Amino acid sequence: LAIKYSGKHEVLFCGESFHGRTILTLSVTDHPEYSAPYVENLPKGFKKVEFGNLDSVKEAITENTAAIIIEPVQGEGGVHIADAEFYKGLNELCKEKGVLIIVDEVQSGFGRCGALFAHELFGIDADIMTVAKGIGGGFPMAAFLAKEDVAGGFVPGDHGTTFAGSPLAGAAANAVFDAFEEEKLVEHSKEMGEYFLDKLAPLKEKYDFITDVRGSGLLVGVELNFEGADIVGKMLEEGFLINCTAGNVLRFAPPLVVKEEEIDALVEALDKVFSAL
Numbered sequence: 001l002a003i004k005y006s007g008k009h010e011v012l013f014c015g016e017s018f019h020g021r022t023i024l025t026l027s028v029t030d031h032p033e034y035s036a037p038y039v040e041n042l043p044k045g046f047k048k049v050e051f052g053n054l055d056s057v058k059e060a061i062t063e064n065t066a067a068i069i070i071e072p073v074q075g076e077g078g079v080h081i082a083d084a085e086f087y088k089g090l091n092e093l094c095k096e097k098g099v100l101i102i103v104d105e106v107q108s109g110f111g112r113c114g115a116l117f118a119h120e121l122f123g124i125d126a127d128i129m130t131v132a133k134g135i136g137g138g139f140p141m142a143a144f145l146a147k148e149d150v151a152g153g154f155v156p157g158d159h160g161t162t163f164a165g166s167p168l169a170g171a172a173a174n175a176v177f178d179a180f181e182e183e184k185l186v187e188h189s190k191e192m193g194e195y196f197l198d199k200l201a202p203l204k205e206k207y208d209f210i211t212d213v214r215g216s217g218l219l220v221g222v223e224l225n226f227e228g229a230d231i232v233g234k235m236l237e238e239g240f241l242i243n244c245t246a247g248n249v250l251r252f253a254p255p256l257v258v259k260e261e262e263i264d265a266l267v268e269a270l271d272k273v274f275s276a277l
């Protein structure tokens with residue numbers, strides 16, 4: 001849509017990004033372990049910029065730049081949040097240069113980061129937004145949204161897939177929206193995220209090998225000064241399914257309905273695993 005709407009052919013993407021495993025999304029994914037076998041020999045219409053570094057974006061923009069695609073909070077990259085000035089500057093720069101901003105909210109959206117969409121937290125003036133995961137509440141569904149003028153870049157028939165516009169998926173998403181409202185899940189995510197970070201703070205004091213604890217809502221990262229894969233296995237033995245991204249960042253993305261006592265139990269298990277190292 002960005003390319004058709006703008007008539008330009010270059011798209012910028014950020015270092016340490018993850019946008020998926022199709023050829024297009026692999027081209028803007030900075031994880032060679034996923035992308036290299038497929039995209040190494042393709043023509044490159046995609047340019048990498050440094051996440052959080054506005055000068056790097058400025059330098060990369062040319063008259064051919066259609067858009068920049070960005071995760072407001074980088075998930076796979078290790079739960080990274082850029083400085084507020086970066087997001088603000090990005091808006092101004094992109095507006096000035098006529099570059100569309102595509103926010104990928106597949107992981108960060110639908111309450112995960114303590115707002116309905118994470119880009120709202122940082123005031124990113126998004127032209128196009130991609131969503132999946134949370135929108136279906138477990139039912140397989142994805143969507144992309146665009147501002148009205150940008151959406152006009154497509155005319156009926158331009159875009160479609162076999163399963164696009166599925167009424168069943170639409171009904172599932174409607175039910176998800178109802179649950180979000182009735183159970184105040186976005187507010188709950190924000191509250192529980194703050195609670196979680198508070199509970200993790202003493203662990204950071206206790207263990208020197210924890211180099212950072214950061215997060216937004218219920219997307220939380222604990223950065224270690226060693227590879228974290230073994231911790232994932234040990235936490236599984238304790239009954240907790242966690243993940244490790246970027247090699248050394250334990251990533252926690254608990255269900256949005258998580259309760260304080262469940263967070264307490266998880267932090268206790270983490271303390272137990274860490275103390276046995």
Ligand SMILES: Cc1ncc(COP(=O)(O)O)c(C=O)c1O
Pocket residue numbers: 018019020021071075076104105106107108132133142
């Ligand atoms: C930010 C982001 N974008 C895109 C994707 C890819 O989504 P899918 O696997 O549904 O293509 C993911 C998957 O985790 C993701 O985290």
